[in-house]
Amino acid sequence: MTFEGVLTKMETEFSQPIQYYLVFENDFINVNQLIDKKITIEFVKYQCLNCGLDLPVFRQGFCKSCFFEIPQAADWIMRPELSTAHLEREDRDLEYEKKVQLQPHIVYLANSSNVKVGVTRKSQIPTRWIDQGAHEAIEIVEVPNRYLAGITEVALKDHVGDKTNWRTMLKNDIVDENLVEWRERLKQYIPDEAKEYYIASNTETNIDFPVAKYPVKPKSLNIIKDQMYTGILTGIKGQYLIFDDDTVFNVRSNEGLVVHVSVKVN
Incomplete structure (x- = not known):
């Protein structure tokens, strides 16, 4: 099985255990079903979650230009005490700020x-x-x-x-x-x-997470640097994929990357 798309944080369903889903433009993967299977992740390119251009991700899945312009990345997102919509004061986009x-x-x-x-x-x-x-x-x-x-x-x-x-x-x-x-x-x-x-x-x-084996010394995968990684998925916790060699991959911190994912079916 092969899939390709831009990474966004995994969608979840509250159950025992939590169900995880990777949602691409043309694919929908129940990640729980991939536990104990060999998975290869390959970096393809960037795709800013706002403008869609192939530009390096700066933060939160956005290119640098979008990060400093769009309301979805304003300071009040990370520091809610800076919110001003209740005072009718605009930061970047008052309509959006009121809505959120x-x-x-x-x-x-x-x-x-x-x-x-x-x-x-x-x-x-x-x-x-x-x-x-x-x-x-x-x-x-x-x-x-x-x-x-x-x-x-x-x-x-x-x-x-x-x-x-x-x-x-x-x-x-x-x-x-x-x-x-x-x-x-x-x-x-x-x-x-x-x-x-x-x-x-x-x-x-x-909350119960679907993990068959926890890592002893977790090491974070940098898919941009490594370009490709293959391992056996042993669990999912938070927004992390956990592999058998203690490698972990934070899906959320890699939002805005287009990846190719292949799964070896037994």
Whole structure:
């Protein structure tokens, strides 16, 4: 079997275990079905997710020019506390910013390598947790816009982490935590503007990933440098493909690359 297309983050379905899908323009792959099969990935070219040109990807799947121009890559994407649509203030495109920023957002705790705080649109729960490789997560507040979520995250970052150690996450070197207790401990640090949105009576969500064998010493595949890689797929966690030789491939960090994928069928 052979497939070719531009990489975008794998789509997911919340089930036991999580189901993963690679979606190309003309192909649709259930990646779970490829576990225990030999896969070859070959770099073909670039394709900016915005303009579609064969230009080196700068960040987030966009070429450098698009990254600094389009609203989908503005600073408030990574730093939600910079959101201004609720003030009718435009950053790059007020219509787009209103559409994204002025909708319900969740501030959450997720445990992938350690307990961390994060922000996402309500519509992206539990997808955001799956993408981060979190085996457990819980909502803290549900607010009506991105700005309130952002200032809440900033306040909580002084008392809990906001980064994931990808190697620890992939090795499954993790500790289960009582996220309800974490949520209750952090309640006191929620900014006054967001206190009324605190979620007091929910339970944590547990996530099961399709992994037959975790890597001992994960090493990241640079498909642009190596051009081609072949290995046996042993699992999927977060947005990573895990192979039998401890190589891991982060699909999301390679968005905007056109690849040729071939699967050896037994």
